Amino acid sequence: MSLQTLESMVQWLDNHALENPTLERMSSHVGYSPYYCSTKFREYTGVTYKRYLAKCRLHAAANLLLRTDDKIIEIALQCGYSSAESLSRAFMEVYQCTPTQYRKAQIG
Incomplete structure (x- = not known):
């Protein structure tokens, strides 16, 4: 798999990231099997597809x-996220604050 395909x-x-993407849809986009894409994606990014997607979604939430x-x-x-609480838990893990605290600290 080429570097261009990985990118x-x-x-x-x-x-x-916000359109409920699946590994199957991504693999169809690049023309390789889901298993092969999953393996190569992890080798290239250092994280699993699922973990990378979670990071993208949290980043999108922070921007919003x-x-x-x-x-x-x-x-x-x-x-x-299924609830405000699940977003808050993810925020606490990464940003060590709640979404409300993040919003106030960044804007205030």
């Missing part, structure tokens, strides 16, 4: 917190 997989996931006045639950659902 294409990452770019595709970055661009489709700063750029919109949307409620936390709306942002959570838009970014693929």
Whole structure:
């Protein structure tokens, strides 16, 4: 698999992170089997497809917190989280604060 194909997989996931992307759809995009794409994706990025997708969704949520006045639950659902609480748990792991605290600290 070429470097260009690997970069294409990452770019595709970055661009489709909020559209419920699947490994199968990504692999179809680049023309390789899901298993092969999964293996090569992990080798290239250092993380699994699922973990990379979670990172993309959390990053999108952080951007929405700063750029919109949307409620936390709306942002959570838009970014693929099942509840505001699940977004908050993910935020605490990465940013060591809640989404509300993040929004206030970045804007205030």
